Amino acid sequence: MHEAQQDSGILDPRTRSPMNQSHQQPDAARLAPGRGVRLMALLGLLLAGCSTYHPQPLDSAAVNSALRPPDAPPVRIAADKIGNPLLRPLVIDGRDGFTPDEIAVMTVIASPQLRALRDQRGVARSQLLQAGILPNPQFGFTFDQLHGSNAATLDPTLENGRGLGLTWEVTSLLVRGDNVAAARATADALDLSIAWQEWQAAQDARLRAFRVISLEQRLPLARASEDDLAETVKLIQQAMALGQKTASDLTTATAEWTQAQAERLAVDQQLNADRTALDVALGQPADTPLRLKPGPVDFFSATQSDASRLLEGLEKRRLDLVALRLGYESGEAALRAAVKAQFPKIGLSFGKSNDTSDVRTRNYGVTVDLPVFDRNQGQIAIGRATRQQLFDEYVARVAEARAEVAQGLADLEGVRLQLQSVAGSLPALEQLATSLDKAFQSGNADVLTAREARGALAARRIERSRLEQSLVELEIALEIATGRPLLDRDRRP
Numbered sequence: 001m002h003e004a005q006q007d008s009g010i011l012d013p014r015t016r017s018p019m020n021q022s023h024q025q026p027d028a029a030r031l032a033p034g035r036g037v038r039l040m041a042l043l044g045l046l047l048a049g050c051s052t053y054h055p056q057p058l059d060s061a062a063v064n065s066a067l068r069p070p071d072a073p074p075v076r077i078a079a080d081k082i083g084n085p086l087l088r089p090l091v092i093d094g095r096d097g098f099t100p101d102e103i104a105v106m107t108v109i110a111s112p113q114l115r116a117l118r119d120q121r122g123v124a125r126s127q128l129l130q131a132g133i134l135p136n137p138q139f140g141f142t143f144d145q146l147h148g149s150n151a152a153t154l155d156p157t158l159e160n161g162r163g164l165g166l167t168w169e170v171t172s173l174l175v176r177g178d179n180v181a182a183a184r185a186t187a188d189a190l191d192l193s194i195a196w197q198e199w200q201a202a203q204d205a206r207l208r209a210f211r212v213i214s215l216e217q218r219l220p221l222a223r224a225s226e227d228d229l230a231e232t233v234k235l236i237q238q239a240m241a242l243g244q245k246t247a248s249d250l251t252t253a254t255a256e257w258t259q260a261q262a263e264r265l266a267v268d269q270q271l272n273a274d275r276t277a278l279d280v281a282l283g284q285p286a287d288t289p290l291r292l293k294p295g296p297v298d299f300f301s302a303t304q305s306d307a308s309r310l311l312e313g314l315e316k317r318r319l320d321l322v323a324l325r326l327g328y329e330s331g332e333a334a335l336r337a338a339v340k341a342q343f344p345k346i347g348l349s350f351g352k353s354n355d356t357s358d359v360r361t362r363n364y365g366v367t368v369d370l371p372v373f374d375r376n377q378g379q380i381a382i383g384r385a386t387r388q389q390l391f392d393e394y395v396a397r398v399a400e401a402r403a404e405v406a407q408g409l410a411d412l413e414g415v416r417l418q419l420q421s422v423a424g425s426l427p428a429l430e431q432l433a434t435s436l437d438k439a440f441q442s443g444n445a446d447v448l449t450a451r452e453a454r455g456a457l458a459a460r461r462i463e464r465s466r467l468e469q470s471l472v473e474l475e476i477a478l479e480i481a482t483g484r485p486l487l488d489r490d491r492r493p
Helices: 002-008 021-047 060-067 072-080 100-110 112-131 172-241 247-282 304-311 319-340 377-442 447-482
Strands: 138-144 161-169 346-354 360-368
Touching: 100 112, 100 172, 100 247, 112 172, 172 247, 172 319, 172 447, 247 447, 304 377, 319 377, 377 447
Parallel strands: none
Antiparallel strands: 138 161, 161 346, 346 360
């Protein structure tokens, strides 16, 4: 009896087929593949929209390609379609040189530093995208396989157990709106901050272009003055040999020549430094000549009486202040999200399963965090401190901006007065130098007297050029401080 039973095996009461261990394993294998195929198909569907990785090498070829300056036609097209709110579109010619206004717009387009700065927009927009993504639901599958030679012997009705479950955290919906609002405000603030830095870079390049033009005009005057004083030193040395001049005269003339030489060297060095800075800003090689031409200087003639009008609406005009306000709104939204995150996390789950006795069940569950230790108090404290920091930073920046406007107006008035004084003295010096030159030609004046007059005239012309450059720099600084748009200026504020 035992042998027959051993040969025929134990009959499965449902299929009336032998249910020994060798049959039991194929049954599990038969049921599992179908479900496995469905799981693989679901997994393939979920992975279909996933991103893929592509390497981006950081080698010499890639760096040199990125540093290659753009060609002129693309720059002109980009300048015509520039999107900075403070930069008006401008068609760049450049056939006979570039004006300071054209240099400003070209810097925004071609600057490697600004290109890297604009890449932050992609990061901010990606963070905005991430803030709106809800957490994934969690899918679970369990498979309890009968194991051991006596499992079927103990109970022939036993089968493999299976379970399916789905879980999702619903409390993520509470803070999603605030997280998205915070990320959007941060992205918008970054856009304005980048636009503000682009404008500052454009203004700096424009200022350096004005300075280069001014220095190029000043350099011949400085060289002529240096040459005249060097010739004066020689003449005094000759006069000393004849007993007509003293060592004191030679010392004074030598000191004046040395000072003129130092001033010429300073102008030359400043010119090279500003040209190099423009090359770096435009991303072009230092050995590439950059031709500049004077452009219109149509700044408004603001005075201290215009302070109230210039300060009116300052917080809405200056992009850095608007960006700080948006940053404060982002901090507010982040703090609201942190406060709402105190609500205990709730997870909902449901599933179905069967045990090894083929008892089939559906199950529903709720999991709730118990806020015993972590009540999000750390994030709330960080949010409050960040909001206060942003508030104080905004107030400090507004005060600084108002002070910059007041200081700029005062400095402008002082430079204008100096420029008027220097310009007013030029006609008399020009007349004196001309008269002494004529007198020297006719033998009624000595060469030293004529040279001294020409030297005084050259020094005064250099001083006028320097004050004109200071006036341009102060006007540009006031333009930045007031947030007035570049290339769209009025005569009056």
